Amino acid sequence: MLAWTTTPDEPSGLALSEVPDPVPQAHEVIVRVEAFAPNPGDLAALPGAPAGAVPGWDGSGVVLEPAADGTGPRAGDRVLFLGLTGGWAQKRAVSRQFLGTAPAGVSWEELATLPVPATSALRAVRRLGSVLGRRVLVVGASSAVGRAAVQIAARSGAQVVAVARDESRHREIRRLGAHETHTSPASISSRVHGAIDLIGGQHLVDAYALLEAGGTVIALGHAAGDDERFPYGAFVADLATADRSITSFFLATEPDLGDEMQYLAAAGLDIGPIDSRPWTELARWIGSGAPRGSGRVVFRVDHDA
Ligand SMILES: NC(=O)c1ccc[n+]([C@@H]2O[C@H](COP(=O)([O-])OP(=O)(O)OC[C@H]3O[C@@H](n4cnc5c(N)ncnc54)[C@H](OP(=O)(O)O)[C@@H]3O)[C@@H](O)[C@H]2O)c1
Structure with a gap:
């Protein structure tokens, strides 16, 4: 061949x-x-x-x-x-x-x-637990994984907060199901239950800062290629910020994706x-x-x- x-x-x-x-x-x-x-x-x-x-x-x-x-x-x-x-x-x-x-x-x-974008997005949303009625942040929402994550989180009942640096993409991202769109996490004013970050660097630092108590950031992508520098106090907890976490993600260690791929193929994701x-x-x-x-x-x- x-x-x-x-x-x-x-x-x-x-x-x-x-x-x-x-x-x-x-x-x-x-x-x-x-x-x-x-x-x-x-x-x-x-x-x-x-x-x-x-x-x-x-x-x-x-x-x-x-x-x-x-x-x-x-x-x-x-x-x-x-x-x-x-x-x-x-x-x-x-x-x-x-x-x-x-x-x-x-x-x-x-x-x-x-395969990789949609299954990564599905497994990342699932790691956040039930997102029904909860705010979920997608950082890098114009990427392939980000677009899939916006749609899957919205279909799962989340209030999706999307960050994409190019404002001309925001209308499209709202069409996919995002409830709020921002060019940077800095303009987001309310905390989120969980976040899926495709960009890394300062975006990851900002996404962590936006978590409510018990919330998780899935550090799925690192498209910016930048270092993450957390300021003093980022991990000091109080009633509003206890038990927050950041978790790494590698799709190849996620088992048994076949049934989900079948679902995703028929799901009409854009x-x-x-x-x-x-x-x-x-x-x-x-x-x-x-x-x-x-x-x-x-x-x-x-x-x-
Ligand atoms: N851990 C895993 O198992 C796993 C699985 C799948 C993907 N990933 C990773 O997830 C990331 C996204 O994958 P993808 O296939 O969705 O990528 P993609 O479709 O190629 O999109 C890349 C995105 O990154 C954005 N971007 C690049 N540099 C940026 C910067 N400095 N600041 C802000 N945004 C920036 C681009 O924004 P513009 O559209 O504005 O250019 C674009 O939306 C990649 O890093 C990929 O390697 C990891």
Whole structure:
């Protein structure tokens, strides 16, 4: 089969190469990949990947071979999936726990954008406990994970407070379900039950300061790449601020995502505009700095090559 592999010999660090078909373990399904959508984690991991690796996390496609242990979807099922490697290829072995079946009406491109952003958002909202009638802060609400978190929290009954630095996106974020929008946490005046932070740096410090007693910040993303510096007093508690916490998050340690991926595929989530391209353009796109607009770039895999 053909796959994009890492190589030091190309300026982009990638070459389209002939590689052996994947060999599944008992709990893995072999899929024919129809589309994949590079996410920030993929791109950040590329420079450190060993030569000859097939990168790629998020994708969608059709089951070619069901898992040998008899679990999971059947041959011919439409699926969406994730994994830490192997996605930028014509075929891929995927663990049953990171794969969900998908309804017919959702495009390959839409499905490929969902796995990491939507499952991360769902698991983060769930970690906040019941959000019904409670204020939930989403910092970085214009990101893919942020958009998914706004929608999932709003559907769960939360009063969603959204922060996105670009004010021109606020109308759209309100359409997704946010009740309040801000360009920075600094303008938020009432405390929140919980927060999901995709940006880090000062945003994380500010999100923690906004928690009510018992509240939690999920430090899910670090898009700003900035240090966090907490001022003296940030962790001194009183009646209004006791028992607050910050927790780190890594999707790959979250087990059994398959059923939730199936739910999310059918949930009609909108995680932004899709820019669909042939997969032969991947290296050129990455070589030019992986530019994107407000949504995801998705690559359609060619099986006739
Ligand atoms: N821990 C995990 O398991 C896990 C899972 C999924 C994602 N993540 C992380 O979560 C973050 C979001 O992922 P994504 O896929 O949603 O990202 P994305 O769609 O690429 O969006 C990135 C966002 O970061 C914003 N941003 C970048 N620099 C900023 C700054 N200095 N100040 C304020 N905003 C800034 C951008 O704002 P503009 O739109 O205004 O440019 C954009 O909304 C990433 O850091 C990703 O690596 C972690």
